[in-house]
Amino acid sequence: xxxxxxxxxxxxxxxxxxxxxxxxxxxxxxxxxxxxxxxxxxxxxxxxxxxxxxxxxxxxxxxxxxxxxxxxxxxxxxxxxxxxxxxxxxxxxxxxxxxxxxxxxxxxxxxxxxxxxxxxxxxxxxxxxxxxxxxxxxxxxxxxxxxxxxxxxxxxxxxxxxxxxxxxxxxxxxxxxxxxxxxxxxxxxxxxxxxxxxxxxxxxxxxxxxxxxxxxxxxxxxxxxxxxxxxxxxxxxxxxxxxxxxxxxxxxxxxxxxxxxxxxxx
Amino acid sequence: xxxxxxxxxxxxxxxxxxxxxxxxxxxxxxxxxxxxxxxxxxxxxxxxxxxxxxxxxxxxxxxxxxxxxxxxxxxxxxxxxxxxxxxxxxxxxxxxxxxxxxxxxxxxxxxxxxxxxxxx
Ligand code: SF4
Ligand code: SF4
Numbered sequence: 001x002x003x004x005x006x007x008x009x010x011x012x013x014x015x016x017x018x019x020x021x022x023x024x025x026x027x028x029x030x031x032x033x034x035x036x037x038x039x040x041x042x043x044x045x046x047x048x049x050x051x052x053x054x055x056x057x058x059x060x061x062x063x064x065x066x067x068x069x070x071x072x073x074x075x076x077x078x079x080x081x082x083x084x085x086x087x088x089x090x091x092x093x094x095x096x097x098x099x100x101x102x103x104x105x106x107x108x109x110x111x112x113x114x115x116x117x118x119x120x121x122x123x124x125x126x127x128x129x130x131x132x133x134x135x136x137x138x139x140x141x142x143x144x145x146x147x148x149x150x151x152x153x154x155x156x157x158x159x160x161x162x163x164x165x166x167x168x169x170x171x172x173x174x175x176x177x178x179x180x181x182x183x184x185x186x187x188x189x190x191x192x193x194x195x196x197x198x199x200x201x202x203x204x205x206x207x208x209x210x211x212x213x214x215x216x217x218x219x220x221x222x223x224x225x226x227x228x229x230x231x232x233x234x235x236x237x238x239x240x241x242x243x244x245x246x247x248x249x250x251x252x253x254x255x256x257x258x259x260x261x262x263x264x265x266x
Numbered sequence: 267x268x269x270x271x272x273x274x275x276x277x278x279x280x281x282x283x284x285x286x287x288x289x290x291x292x293x294x295x296x297x298x299x300x301x302x303x304x305x306x307x308x309x310x311x312x313x314x315x316x317x318x319x320x321x322x323x324x325x326x327x328x329x330x331x332x333x334x335x336x337x338x339x340x341x342x343x344x345x346x347x348x349x350x351x352x353x354x355x356x357x358x359x360x361x362x363x364x365x366x367x368x369x370x371x372x373x374x375x376x377x378x379x380x381x382x383x384x385x386x
Contacts, residue, residue, distance in 0.1 A: 008375070009374040009375060009378065010373045010374050010375040013373070013374060014373035014374070014375075015373070041378060043382070044375060044378045044379045044382060045330055045379045045382050045383060047382075048278075048330070048345060048346050048349050049277050049278070049346075049349055049350065049353055050276065050277055050278065050279040051276075051277065052353075055382070078375065080375055080379070149331075150329070150331035150332060150333065151331075154331065154332035154333065154335070154336050155332050155335065155336060155343075156336050163336060187333075188296045188331075188333075189296045189297070189329050189331035189333065191296075191297070191329055192329040192330070192331065192376075192379065193329065193376050193379035193380040193383055194297070194300075194327065194329055195372065195376050196363065196368055196369075196372060196376050196377060196379075196380035196384075197326075197362070197363045197368075197380060197384055198300065198326070198327055200300065201297055201299075201300045201327055201329070204299055204300070205296060205297075226373055226375055227373060227375045227376055227379070230372070230373050230376065
């Protein structure tokens with residue numbers, strides 16, 4: 001089966017390992033992630049001001065590209081892209097007034113009314129846990145803390161699962177043979193773009209989140225977001241300088257666990 | 267006349283008077299340690315027309331994580347109120363960060379997001 005895939009900026013650079021492992025893992029379960037022929041940055045951090053429709057145009061354009069290419073679903077890996085596209089799509093479906101302005105403004109584009117559905121790969125996996133279980137060749141043998149962060153879960157109307165206590169990633173970890181530990185901070189924010197202008201916020205969040213995962217017995221933290229990955233993994237080096245007692249923890253994308261457990265070759 | 271309250275309500279679409287100051291938003295905010303005003307205090311300041319709130323650290327540390335909004339028993343979405351306060355400043359053509367000072371080697375997603383949040 002083929003599904004339209006929207007990469008977003010970071011999947012082509014910092015998060016290349018996320019894209020590569022996702023394409024391999026999904027091909028293995030029979031889903032070909034077909035990259036949109038044309039796509040643009042989604043705009044990131046969905047614009048929430050009442051009067052700012054301008055910042056929502058990029059997302060709508062991407063959704064139009066998917067529709068034009070004949071797809072009714074659009075898959076995206078990055079949590080921020082997912083959140084931004086999904087919220088824009090909800091506006092397209094539910095806010096006729098804003099959409100009539102947007103459609104009129106983008107008169108070079110066909111009108112859009114939310115026909116495409118934005119989905120996150122974890123939602124696809126949820127429907128196929130039994131199949132995933134049967135494909136495992138080398139069961140995972142570590143303890144994992146599933147980290148969702150904010151944008152896969154909030155606002156509630158875009159959540160991929162129950163927003164206060166999501167379970168999808170834990171189910172995946174268990175299907176792959178690993179052990180999912182309790183992790184109360186799984187839906188807490190990593191500090192996000194604060195890493196640009198207020199690193200202290202990210203250092204504090206990193207210390208709190210990683211330490212909490214480790215105290216709950218985790219060997220690895222699992223994520224689905226290139227920015228969480230950066231803030232939780234790459235920033236550990238900096239955290240160590242501020243907190244001498246800090247013990248580092250590996251961070252992996254959920255798709256990397258799939259590749260490992262399925263023993264996917266090229 | 268409280269222009270600040272009017273402006274925040276206009277930009278956020280939220281009714282600040284619905285807030286009954288229970289503090290649940292602040293209790294769950296992951297960035298609260300970095301803030302100079304608690305999210306529920308921000309609401310009070312806006313209601314009282316206290317203009318200094320625009321220069322507080324709090325809106326700039328807010329990571330738009332939506333935690334406060336989903337937990338508020340009165341359905342006040344503070345996430346949007348924080349955005350309104352940022353915009354009041356940014357729309358005067360004042361940038362909150364100097365782009366030339368941004369560190370190298372950050373992922374694009376961080377830089378693009380920060381540009382959206384901290385520049386006008
Ligand atoms: S949670 Fe809601 S009602 Fe309670 S203080 Fe915060 S904004 Fe006000
Ligand atoms: S959206 Fe901002 S104020 Fe609300 S919980 Fe998150 S960081 Fe705190």
